[in-house]
Every structure is written in structure tokens, then in C-alpha cells.
Amino acid sequence: MDLLALADFTLVARHEGFGKAARASHRPKATLSRRVAELEAALDVRLFERGARTLKLTEEGRALFARTGPLLAELEETAVAISSGGETPRGRLRISAPLLFSQTAMGRLAAEFIRRYPDVRLEVTTDDRMVDMIEEGYDLVIRVNPAPDDTLVGRPFLHDRLVVVAGPGMVRLAEGIMPAVVRGNDPERSWTVDTPDGPIEIAVNPVLRLSSLIMIRDAVRTGVGVAKLPLSLVSDDIDCGRLAPWGNVAKSEIALWALYPTRRLLNARVSAFLDFLRNSFPRAAPEELAAYLKR
Numbered sequence: 001m002d003l004l005a006l007a008d009f010t011l012v013a014r015h016e017g018f019g020k021a022a023r024a025s026h027r028p029k030a031t032l033s034r035r036v037a038e039l040e041a042a043l044d045v046r047l048f049e050r051g052a053r054t055l056k057l058t059e060e061g062r063a064l065f066a067r068t069g070p071l072l073a074e075l076e077e078t079a080v081a082i083s084s085g086g087e088t089p090r091g092r093l094r095i096s097a098p099l100l101f102s103q104t105a106m107g108r109l110a111a112e113f114i115r116r117y118p119d120v121r122l123e124v125t126t127d128d129r130m131v132d133m134i135e136e137g138y139d140l141v142i143r144v145n146p147a148p149d150d151t152l153v154g155r156p157f158l159h160d161r162l163v164v165v166a167g168p169g170m171v172r173l174a175e176g177i178m179p180a181v182v183r184g185n186d187p188e189r190s191w192t193v194d195t196p197d198g199p200i201e202i203a204v205n206p207v208l209r210l211s212s213l214i215m216i217r218d219a220v221r222t223g224v225g226v227a228k229l230p231l232s233l234v235s236d237d238i239d240c241g242r243l244a245p246w247g248n249v250a251k252s253e254i255a256l257w258a259l260y261p262t263r264r265l266l267n268a269r270v271s272a273f274l275d276f277l278r279n280s281f282p283r284a285a286p287e288e289l290a291a292y293l294k295r
Helices: 003-015 018-025 029-043 059-083 099-116 213-221 231-240 268-280 286-294
Strands: 048-050 055-057 091-097 120-126 140-144 152-166 177-183 190-195 198-210 227-230 244-261
Touching (some): 003 029, 003 059, 018 029, 055 059, 091 099, 091 268, 099 120, 099 268, 099 286, 140 268, 152 231, 152 286, 177 213, 198 213, 198 244, 227 231, 227 244, 244 268
Parallel strands (some): 091 120, 091 140, 177 198
Antiparallel strands (some): 140 244, 152 227, 190 198
């Protein structure tokens, strides 16, 4: 494959037209058109659907651009960084982060990061599913307790744990079933909780099912039932007396990981963001995240 022709195809796809690509690169439109035609002939596929006034990627063209666009952009940025004498973070950085972390902390973290690195164009999307980083064009994903994946590497930057909390007026019964607020379709009917007096079992009856942990916290504040929630999310409520802690949920350790593809070079943007997370939470403790959320 002709890499120069591939670069020209990526340029045209990125600018969504030969004319725009020609003006952006200061190269003849005819040259770009010829180079893309040569690439299509070499691959024996049509990469663009050409109309009188429109130019659209075909399915094959979209697949090729999704794979090669980020790689060629990274090479260009690396060349610029080298020629300017340093690895200054610049360019687009796409991150996928889980819902709760995004709602509580990611907005301020993102703002602090771009103030420190104004040449970075940071884009953060919220998704609890494990996105396909290569196919969907992400540079970094943040995930909770991710399953082992040979295609990804990274490190945990925060730890947390689940605690059982209830309104201060609710009495824990030695026997009997406690009303509970749970997330989604949680099937559990009892929780093992570590207390200063040893582990206990709390039988629960879900009286309310909600999709968001923040919604669960807000519901439990009213005294409607007990719930399992991350310590960092309810630490302030516990300190202020809005919620009473009943103990830690057994074996409920939570780790937030920052992950990136193994086959990509660790560019300056990703490296800077990893360092930023580590410096924001140097002990990686739930108390640090709780303190950050109180600011």
C-alpha cells in the first residue's frame, strides 16, 4: 500500500471533501483526487461515493479511515513535537469515563487539565460499557474493576469501597428484612457487612430500584431504606450526619483504572493525563476522592 496515497485519503476524509482538503494542505485538488483514485485501484474497492456536490465515505472507506486516521494523526503530531524540540501535549485527546465518576469529578478534572495544557483538545464521553477503543477512536478509557484484556494496559489511579448507609433515624434490626434502595435489577436479598463487632448478614427487600448511584444516595437521605454506595460518594453525608454508616460491604473493593491500547505508542497527551490523574490522587485513596468532591 502506498502510504503517501493513504495519507492523502485520510486528509480528504478528515476534511470531508477534495476542495477543503486542497485548501487546508495547499495542494492541487486534482493531485489529491488522482492519489485517492490510485489507492482505490490498488485496494480494488471504492472508498468514496462521489456525487455532483457531495462526497461521502463508503462502508469500506469508513472502516479504513477509522483505523488509519488516528494513527496518521499521531505520527503527524509526533513529527511536529520532535521538530519543535519537545513532547508538548497538543492535539485531540478522547476519553471515555464511567457515569458516576463523570458526574461527580470529571468536569472539574477536565477543566483543570486543559488549563494546564491549553494546546490539548479534550473530549470526554460518559459510558459504563467497555468501548472498543480502536474502532471508536478513544485514546484513553477509565473503567471500574476492568476484566483482564491483553489488548489494553494501564494502572489504577483510585481505590474505593462500598458501605451500607441509611438515614439516621432508621434502626438496624437484629432479625427481619430491611427495606432497600438498589441499582437496576440487583438480585441480592442479603448483604454481608463487616462491622466493628464482626461480619453480619443484612436481609433486604428492594422497595426502590434506580439506575444512578446519585439517585440512590438522594433517595436514602429521605429514610426510605438502606443502600450500598461508594464511600467517596457518601463520606460528606456521613460526616454531616445526613447518613449513618452500618459497615463496609465485604469484598467490595473498587479500583478505577486508566487504560490505553498496548499497540499504540504512549503519546504526550495520554502520558500527561495519566500523570495528572496520579498527581490529583497521589495516595489513590477513597478519602482523597471524597475530599475532592467536597471542594
